[in-house]
Amino acid sequence: MEPRRLVVQKFGGTSVATAEGRRAMVERVRERLGEGRQVVVVVSAMGRSGDPYATDTLIALARREGPVDARNLDLLMACGETIAAVVAVGALARGGIKANALTGAQAGIITDARHGDARVLRVEPGAILHNLDDGVVPVVTGFQGVSEAGEVTTLGRGGSDTTAAALGAALAAELVEIFTDVDGIKTADPRIVPDARTLDTVTYEEVFQMAHQGAKVVHPRAVELAMRAGVPLRVRDARSSSPGTLIARAPAPEREWQRYADIATGVTQRAPVTLFRVAAGPGEEVRVFRPVADAGISVDLVNISPEVKSFTVLQEEADTVERVLKEHGFDPEVVRDCAKVSIVGSGVHGRPGVVAAMAEALNEAGIAVLSSADSHITVSFLVPLSQMEDAVRALHRKFGLAGRAAVLPDVEGGPA
Ligand code: ADP
Ligand code: ASP
Ligand code: MG
Numbered sequence: 001m002e003p004r005r006l007v008v009q010k011f012g013g014t015s016v017a018t019a020e021g022r023r024a025m026v027e028r029v030r031e032r033l034g035e036g037r038q039v040v041v042v043v044s045a046m047g048r049s050g051d052p053y054a055t056d057t058l059i060a061l062a063r064r065e066g067p068v069d070a071r072n073l074d075l076l077m078a079c080g081e082t083i084a085a086v087v088a089v090g091a092l093a094r095g096g097i098k099a100n101a102l103t104g105a106q107a108g109i110i111t112d113a114r115h116g117d118a119r120v121l122r123v124e125p126g127a128i129l130h131n132l133d134d135g136v137v138p139v140v141t142g143f144q145g146v147s148e149a150g151e152v153t154t155l156g157r158g159g160s161d162t163t164a165a166a167l168g169a170a171l172a173a174e175l176v177e178i179f180t181d182v183d184g185i186k187t188a189d190p191r192i193v194p195d196a197r198t199l200d201t202v203t204y205e206e207v208f209q210m211a212h213q214g215a216k217v218v219h220p221r222a223v224e225l226a227m228r229a230g231v232p233l234r235v236r237d238a239r240s241s242s243p244g245t246l247i248a249r250a251p252a253p254e255r256e257w258q259r260y261a262d263i264a265t266g267v268t269q270r271a272p273v274t275l276f277r278v279a280a281g282p283g284e285e286v287r288v289f290r291p292v293a294d295a296g297i298s299v300d301l302v303n304i305s306p307e308v309k310s311f312t313v314l315q316e317e318a319d320t321v322e323r324v325l326k327e328h329g330f331d332p333e334v335v336r337d338c339a340k341v342s343i344v345g346s347g348v349h350g351r352p353g354v355v356a357a358m359a360e361a362l363n364e365a366g367i368a369v370l371s372s373a374d375s376h377i378t379v380s381f382l383v384p385l386s387q388m389e390d391a392v393r394a395l396h397r398k399f400g401l402a403g404r405a406a407v408l409p410d411v412e413g414g415p416a
Contacts, residue, residue, distance in 0.1 A: 003172065004038055004132075004171065004172065005035075005036065005037045005038065005174060006037060006038040006039070006040065006132075006171055006172070006173045006174060007032050007037050007038070007039055007040075007173055007174060007175050007176075007177060008039075008040045008041075008042060008164050008167050008168045008171070008173045008175075008176045008177070009028060009029060009032065009039055009040070009041050009042070009164075009176075009177045009179065010041075010042040010043070010044075010142060010160060010161060010163070010164035010176065010177065010178050010179060011025050011041065011042070011043050011044070011088070011179045011238060012044055012160070012178070012179060012180040012181065013044050013045060013046065013047060013048055013054065013181075014047070014048070014180070014181045015043070015179055015180075015238050016043055016046050016084045016087050016088050016091075017046040017047040017051060020239065021238065021239070022087075022088070022091035023091075024179075024238040024239045025041075025088065025091060025092075025179070025238055026091055026092055026094075026095035026097065028177075028179065028238055029041060029092060029095075029097060029137060030095065030097065033097065033137075037174070038132050039137050040128060040132070040137070040138050040140060040167055040171065040173075041088060041092075041099070041137055041138070041139040041140065042139075042140050042141075042142045042160060042163050042164040042167065043081060043084040043085050043088050043139060043140075043141065043142055043160070044080075044081060044084065044142045044143055044160035045058075045080025045081050045083070045084050045143070046080070046083065046084045046087065053079075053080050053083045053084070054080065055077055055080050055143075055157070058076050058077055058079060058080050059073065059076075059077065061076065062076045062077075069115075070115035070116040071115045071151060073115070073116065074115045074116060074144075074151075074152050074153055074154045075152050077143070077144075077154050078103070078104065078141070078143070078144040078152045078154060080143075081104075081141035081142050081143050081144055081160065082101070082103055082141050084141070085101035085102070085103075085139045085140070085141045086101045088101070088139050089101045089139050092137060092139070097137055098135060098136045098137065099136060099137040099138070099139050100131050100136050100137070100138055100139065101139045101141070102127055102128065102131075102138050102139065102140050102141070103141050103144065104140070104141055104143075104144035104145040104146055104152070104153075104163070105144075105145070105146035105150075105152065106127055107123075107125070107127060107128055107138065107140040107141070107167075108123050108124030108125050108126060108127060108128070109123055109140075109144070109145035109146065109163060109166065109167075110122050110123070110124060110145060110146060110147075110148065111145035111146065111147055111153045111155070112147065112153075113147040113148070113149060113151065113153065114153070115151075115153055115154070116154060116156065117154075117155070117156045118145060118147070118153035118154065118155055118156075119155075119221075120145060120155070120162065120163075120166045120225070121148075122170075123166055123167060123169075123170035123171075125167070125170050125171060128140070128167070128171070140163060140167065141163075142159065142160025142161070142162075142163040142164065143155050143159040143160045143162075143163060144159075144163070145163075155221070156219070156221070158216060158218075158219040159219055159221070160219075161178055161218050161219040161221075161222035162219050162221045162222045162225065164176050164178060164222065165221075165222035165223070165225040165226040165229075165231070165233065166225055168225075168226060168229065168231040168233075169225055169226065169228070169229030169231055172229075172231075173231055174231075174232075175231070175232050175233075175234060176226060176231055176232070176233045176234070177233075177234050177236055178218055178222075178233060178234065178235045178236070179236050179237070179238035180217065180235060180236075180237065180238075181237065182198075182217065182235075182237060183198050183236065183237040183240060183242050183244055184198040184199060184235050184236065184237070184242075184244035184245035185198070185199050185202055185207060185210070185215075185217055185218070185235050185245040185247070185266070186198050186199065186217075186266070187199065187264075187265070187266045187267065187396060187401035187402070188266060188267045188268070188392055188393075188396045188401065189215065189216075189268070189269065189392070192269070192389050192392050192393065193267070193392060193393055193396050193402075195402045196396065196401070196402065197401065197402055197403045198244070198245060199245050199265065199266070200243075200245065200246065201245065201246045201247075201248065202245055202246075202247055202265060203247070203248070203249065203346060204223055204224075204226065204227035204247055204248070204249060205227075205346070205377065206265045206266070206344055206345060206346055206377065207223050207233075207247050208220050208223040208224060208227070209342075209344045209376075209377055209378050210265070210266050210268050210344045211223060213268040213269075213270055213340070213342040213344060213378060213380065214268045214269050214270030214271075214340070214342070215266065215268045217235060218233070218235060218247075223247065226247070227249070230249065232246060232247065232248045233246075233247040233248075234246050234247070235247070263343075263345055263347040263348060263351055263354060263399060264343045264344065264345040264347065264348065264354075264395075264399040264401060265344055265345035265346065265347075266343075266344050266345070266401070267341065267342070267343055267344075267392050267395045267396050267399070267401065268341070268342045268344060268392075269339055269340065269341050269342075269388055269389075269391075269392050270339065270340045270342075271315075271338070271339035271340070271385050271388055272314075272315040272336070272337055272338065272339065272385050273300070273312045273313065273314055273315055273338050273339065273340055273382070274312060274313055274314075274315050274317075274318035274321075274334060274335065274336045274337075274338060275301075275310065275311075275312050275334075275335040275338050275370055275371060275382060276310060276311055276312070276313070276318075276321060276322075276325070276332045276333070276334060276335075277308055277309075277310045277332060277333040277335070278308065278309045278310070278325060278330050278332045278333075279307065279308060279330070279331070280307075280308070280309050280330065281306065281307065282306045284309070285304060285309060287328060287330075288309045288325070288328075288330065289309070289311075291324045291325070291327070291328050292311075292313075292321055292324060292325070295320055295321070295324050297313055297317045297320065297321060298313075299311040299312065299313055300312045300313070300340070300373075301340065301371050301372070301373045301380065301382055302373070303371060303373070310371060312338065312340065312371070312382060315336060315337070318334065318336060322334055335370065337384065337385040337386070338370060338382050338383065338384060338385055339382070339383055339384070339385045339387075339388035339391070340380050340381070340382055341380065341381055341383055341388060341391045341392055341395060342378050342379065342380040342381075343358060343378070343379050343380075343395060343399065344377060344378050345377060346377055348374075348376075348377045348378065348379060349376055349377050354374075354379055355372070355374065355379055357398055357399070358379060358381060358395060358398070359381075360398070361394040361395050361397070361398035361399075362381060362383065362391055362394060362395075364394065365387075365390050365391065365394040367383050367384075367387045367390060367391050367394065368383065368384060368387070369381050369382065369383060370382040370383065370384070
């Protein structure tokens with residue numbers, strides 16, 4: 001049997017919401033069909049916070065009368081993508097393309113039962129394949145699946161990307177295209193750094209780390225799934241024919257980046273987070289960290305010295321952590337409103353001077369460093385939230401990421 005020539009195209013929150021976005025979507029689908037390829041479309045909910053059918057709006061609606069448990073919240077959140085899928089089908093039909101909307105359950109996205117943050121266990125693509133064989137474009141609701149018990153689940157915020165990657169893997173797609181409102185993966189969030197450069201190519205690992213460290217442009221689990229299956233991802237702007245950013249295994253044979261720029265691929269930020277400093281002697285690590293873990297809270301930026309154990313948590317977890325630590329007899333210092341800024345890049349690993357250059361950039365900008373951590377291809381500094389944007393811009397400049405003749409960092413061991 002001939003292998004399928006198939007592309008998964010995921011359209012983000014802004015695509016289906018406007019007439020211009022829908023026209024662009026139809027155009028992108030038509031292009032791929034015109035190449036003789038099959039297309040599976042994935043959509044996320046229409047619009048951004050405040051728009052009638054956006055995910056944030058649905059969450060606020062659910063909570064109007066008080067807290068709602070994760071199982072029921074999932075049922076409502078899943079509606080956003082269902083609405084978008086049917087609207088997308090309408091737009092495609094108007095463009096002369098036959099399409100059919102499928103919910104996560106109908107598309108065979110089977111997940112575990114972790115409501116609000118479910119993992120895809122497997123894909124049973126029968127219905128998708130039937131549609132394709134009939135010459136119909138399946139439009140699958142992103143961000144949702146169904147548990148073995150038949151409950152509707154969601155995959156975590158930003159999880160439509162994960163649906164696209166899971167389908168790409170299950171259907172052995174040639175490519176998964178993630179269409180969004182920026183023209184690719186940039187060297188920093190363009191909302192903070194307007195002159196951030198769009199990367200041509202980037203490795204799965206770099207994007208995974210960037211996403212993990214707060215770059216919301218693509219979900220880290222989507223990158224992980226695509227990497228495991230060896231399916232390339234491309235992040236593009238639906239409104240243009242620009243190729244965007246290719247995420248794949250090998251770096252491009254020739255990166256055109258300048259001298260020191262290839263130390264770092266991008267700068268990211270994650271906020272707000274809260275820093276805890278706990279006075280606890282040698283051997284008391286377990287007494288500090290076990291109760292926090294038992295509360296289901298994950299810690300980050302962990303620093304352990306003989307007298308002090310420090311770590312960060314997402315700010316929304318800070319009250320719980322403070323209570324739990326006090327219950328266990330500690331009197332933690334709690335520093336709210338912090339931000340984690342990180343440098344990510346394959347060139348960071350084993351390269352001397354990266355930490356020094358980062359510290360220098362922040363010092364020069366008068367920004368206090370509260371904590372730091374590094375692992376493999378990432379170095380992170382904790383700074384006050386009020387200085388986060390300045391910190392991101394300072395690091396972006398220091399590492400020459402805009403691609404201009406910027407002040408290059410004084411880093412030893414860089415390429416000659
Ligand atoms: P979608 O609804 O299409 O999934 P998202 O809001 O999830 O859109 O992701 C796109 C947004 O990600 C952009 O508008 C941009 O502000 C943000 N972003 C953060 N970091 C980056 C980055 N490094 N490169 C590109 N976009 C980024
Ligand atoms: N609509 C969902 C969210 O806002 C999923 C997504 O956008 O990918 O998180
Ligand atoms: Mg997204």
